[in-house]
Amino acid sequence: MKVILHICCGVCAAGAAEVLLSENHRVTGYFYNPNIYPYAEYQRRLDTAVKVAAQLDFPIEAGQYDSDNWMVDAEPFKNEPEGGQRCLLCYRIRLQNTYNFMLSQNADAFTTTLTIGPSKSAARINEIGQTIGGDKFLPRDFKKKDGFKRAIARSNQWQLYRQNYCGCVYSVRGNAT
Numbered sequence: 001m002k003v004i005l006h007i008c009c010g011v012c013a014a015g016a017a018e019v020l021l022s023e024n025h026r027v028t029g030y031f032y033n034p035n036i037y038p039y040a041e042y043q044r045r046l047d048t049a050v051k052v053a054a055q056l057d058f059p060i061e062a063g064q065y066d067s068d069n070w071m072v073d074a075e076p077f078k079n080e081p082e083g084g085q086r087c088l089l090c091y092r093i094r095l096q097n098t099y100n101f102m103l104s105q106n107a108d109a110f111t112t113t114l115t116i117g118p119s120k121s122a123a124r125i126n127e128i129g130q131t132i133g134g135d136k137f138l139p140r141d142f143k144k145k146d147g148f149k150r151a152i153a154r155s156n157q158w159q160l161y162r163q164n165y166c167g168c169v170y171s172v173r174g175n176a177t
Protein backbone atom coordinates (compact mmCIF):
# COMPACT_ATOMS: atom_id res chain seq x y z
CA MET A 1 0.00 0.00 0.00
CA LYS A 2 1.05 3.57 -0.52
CA VAL A 3 1.08 5.00 2.99
CA ILE A 4 1.54 8.62 4.01
CA LEU A 5 3.44 8.72 7.29
CA HIS A 6 2.94 11.91 9.23
CA ILE A 7 6.34 12.66 10.78
CA CYS A 8 6.70 14.70 13.96
CA CYS A 9 10.50 14.46 14.14
CA GLY A 10 13.41 12.47 12.77
CA VAL A 11 13.93 10.14 15.71
CA CYS A 12 10.30 9.06 15.78
CA ALA A 13 10.37 8.68 11.99
CA ALA A 14 13.29 6.27 12.25
CA GLY A 15 11.34 3.88 14.49
CA ALA A 16 7.97 4.14 12.75
CA ALA A 17 9.11 4.10 9.12
CA GLU A 18 11.19 0.96 9.67
CA VAL A 19 8.07 -0.88 10.82
CA LEU A 20 5.99 0.21 7.81
CA LEU A 21 8.81 -0.57 5.37
CA SER A 22 9.26 -4.02 6.92
CA GLU A 23 5.57 -4.62 6.12
CA ASN A 24 6.35 -3.77 2.46
CA HIS A 25 4.35 -0.55 2.39
CA ARG A 26 5.44 2.23 0.05
CA VAL A 27 6.06 5.03 2.51
CA THR A 28 5.98 8.74 1.80
CA GLY A 29 6.93 10.92 4.75
CA TYR A 30 4.96 14.08 5.45
CA PHE A 31 6.42 16.60 7.88
CA TYR A 32 3.60 18.84 9.01
CA ASN A 33 4.12 20.46 12.40
CA PRO A 34 2.96 24.07 12.74
CA ASN A 35 3.04 23.52 16.50
CA ILE A 36 6.84 23.58 16.71
CA TYR A 37 8.36 26.66 18.32
CA PRO A 38 10.56 28.48 17.46
CA TYR A 39 11.15 28.32 13.71
CA ALA A 40 14.82 27.38 14.14
CA GLU A 41 13.68 24.32 16.08
CA TYR A 42 11.15 23.49 13.35
CA GLN A 43 13.91 23.65 10.74
CA ARG A 44 16.23 21.51 12.83
CA ARG A 45 13.61 18.78 13.24
CA LEU A 46 12.75 18.94 9.54
CA ASP A 47 16.42 18.59 8.59
CA THR A 48 16.67 15.54 10.86
CA ALA A 49 13.56 13.97 9.31
CA VAL A 50 15.04 14.49 5.84
CA LYS A 51 18.22 12.77 7.00
CA VAL A 52 16.24 9.75 8.23
CA ALA A 53 14.28 9.56 4.97
CA ALA A 54 17.57 9.47 3.08
CA GLN A 55 18.92 6.72 5.35
CA LEU A 56 15.82 4.57 4.91
CA ASP A 57 15.32 5.57 1.27
CA PHE A 58 11.77 6.94 1.23
CA PRO A 59 10.50 10.26 -0.17
CA ILE A 60 9.51 13.06 2.18
CA GLU A 61 7.63 16.31 1.79
CA ALA A 62 7.04 19.18 4.16
CA GLY A 63 3.69 20.89 4.64
CA GLN A 64 3.18 24.56 5.35
CA TYR A 65 4.55 26.03 8.57
CA ASP A 66 1.32 27.83 9.43
CA SER A 67 2.26 28.46 13.04
CA ASP A 68 0.18 31.63 13.37
CA ASN A 69 -3.03 29.67 12.78
CA TRP A 70 -1.89 26.96 15.20
CA MET A 71 -1.24 29.54 17.91
CA VAL A 72 -4.71 31.08 17.48
CA ASP A 73 -6.35 27.64 17.74
CA ALA A 74 -4.27 26.50 20.72
CA GLU A 75 -4.33 29.72 22.75
CA PRO A 76 -7.59 28.90 24.62
CA PHE A 77 -5.90 25.73 25.87
CA LYS A 78 -2.56 27.25 26.81
CA ASN A 79 -2.87 26.26 30.46
CA GLU A 80 -3.78 22.65 29.76
CA PRO A 81 -1.35 20.01 31.04
CA GLU A 82 0.62 17.81 28.67
CA GLY A 83 -1.72 15.23 27.19
CA GLY A 84 -4.79 17.42 27.77
CA GLN A 85 -7.17 19.22 25.43
CA ARG A 86 -4.43 21.27 23.74
CA CYS A 87 -2.62 18.12 22.71
CA LEU A 88 -5.78 16.47 21.38
CA LEU A 89 -6.40 19.57 19.27
CA CYS A 90 -2.77 19.53 18.15
CA TYR A 91 -3.03 15.89 17.03
CA ARG A 92 -6.27 16.63 15.20
CA ILE A 93 -4.84 19.61 13.32
CA ARG A 94 -1.84 17.62 12.14
CA LEU A 95 -3.78 14.48 11.23
CA GLN A 96 -6.47 16.42 9.35
CA ASN A 97 -3.80 18.10 7.25
CA THR A 98 -2.10 14.74 6.66
CA TYR A 99 -5.41 13.23 5.55
CA ASN A 100 -5.82 16.06 3.03
CA PHE A 101 -2.28 15.46 1.80
CA MET A 102 -3.01 11.73 1.43
CA LEU A 103 -5.99 12.53 -0.79
CA SER A 104 -3.89 14.87 -2.92
CA GLN A 105 -1.32 12.10 -3.41
CA ASN A 106 -3.86 9.38 -4.27
CA ALA A 107 -2.36 7.31 -1.47
CA ASP A 108 -4.14 4.35 0.12
CA ALA A 109 -3.73 5.16 3.78
CA PHE A 110 -2.13 7.42 6.36
CA THR A 111 -0.75 7.12 9.87
CA THR A 112 1.56 9.00 12.23
CA THR A 113 4.81 8.66 14.11
CA LEU A 114 3.17 10.32 17.14
CA THR A 115 2.25 7.02 18.81
CA ILE A 116 5.92 6.16 19.36
CA GLY A 117 6.26 8.84 22.05
CA PRO A 118 6.40 7.20 25.50
CA SER A 119 4.11 9.82 27.03
CA LYS A 120 1.58 9.87 24.18
CA SER A 121 -1.67 7.89 24.24
CA ALA A 122 -1.84 5.72 21.13
CA ALA A 123 -5.52 5.05 21.86
CA ARG A 124 -6.39 8.74 21.71
CA ILE A 125 -4.26 9.41 18.64
CA ASN A 126 -5.73 6.42 16.82
CA GLU A 127 -9.25 7.47 17.71
CA ILE A 128 -8.67 10.92 16.23
CA GLY A 129 -7.09 9.44 13.11
CA GLN A 130 -10.01 7.11 12.55
CA THR A 131 -12.54 9.89 13.15
CA ILE A 132 -10.86 11.91 10.41
CA GLY A 133 -10.03 9.19 7.92
CA GLY A 134 -12.11 6.13 8.79
CA ASP A 135 -10.46 2.97 7.47
CA LYS A 136 -7.92 5.06 5.56
CA PHE A 137 -6.15 5.60 8.88
CA LEU A 138 -3.79 2.84 10.01
CA PRO A 139 -4.13 2.60 13.79
CA ARG A 140 -0.75 1.83 15.32
CA ASP A 141 1.20 1.96 18.52
CA PHE A 142 4.78 2.28 17.32
CA LYS A 143 6.12 2.31 20.87
CA LYS A 144 5.21 -1.37 21.21
CA LYS A 145 7.83 -4.09 20.74
CA ASP A 146 10.55 -1.71 21.96
CA GLY A 147 9.74 0.74 19.16
CA PHE A 148 10.97 3.77 21.06
CA LYS A 149 14.16 1.99 22.10
CA ARG A 150 14.88 1.08 18.47
CA ALA A 151 14.33 4.69 17.44
CA ILE A 152 16.83 5.85 20.06
CA ALA A 153 19.33 3.23 18.85
CA ARG A 154 18.97 4.57 15.30
CA SER A 155 19.40 8.12 16.52
CA ASN A 156 22.68 7.14 18.16
CA GLN A 157 23.80 5.22 15.10
CA TRP A 158 22.98 8.05 12.71
CA GLN A 159 23.83 10.85 15.15
CA LEU A 160 20.42 12.44 14.93
CA TYR A 161 19.33 15.57 16.73
CA ARG A 162 17.05 14.74 19.70
CA GLN A 163 14.89 17.46 21.19
CA ASN A 164 14.06 17.63 24.90
CA TYR A 165 10.55 19.07 24.64
CA CYS A 166 7.45 18.07 22.71
CA GLY A 167 7.31 21.04 20.35
CA CYS A 168 5.03 23.97 21.13
CA VAL A 169 5.91 27.07 23.13
CA TYR A 170 3.85 25.74 26.04
CA SER A 171 5.80 22.47 26.16
CA VAL A 172 9.18 24.24 26.37
CA ARG A 173 8.41 24.87 30.02
CA GLY A 174 7.28 21.26 30.61
CA ASN A 175 9.96 19.42 28.66
CA ALA A 176 7.60 16.56 27.73
CA THR A 177 8.30 14.48 24.61
Ligand code: SF4
Pocket residue numbers: 035036082083086087088090091166167168169170171176
Ligand atom coordinates in the same frame (compact mmCIF):
# COMPACT_ATOMS: atom_id res chain seq x y z
S1 SF4 B 1 2.71 19.53 24.09
FE1 SF4 B 1 3.16 18.59 22.08
S2 SF4 B 1 1.26 17.57 21.42
FE2 SF4 B 1 0.75 18.97 23.10
S3 SF4 B 1 0.13 20.88 22.06
FE3 SF4 B 1 2.31 21.09 22.51
S4 SF4 B 1 3.36 20.34 20.67
FE4 SF4 B 1 1.24 19.64 20.54
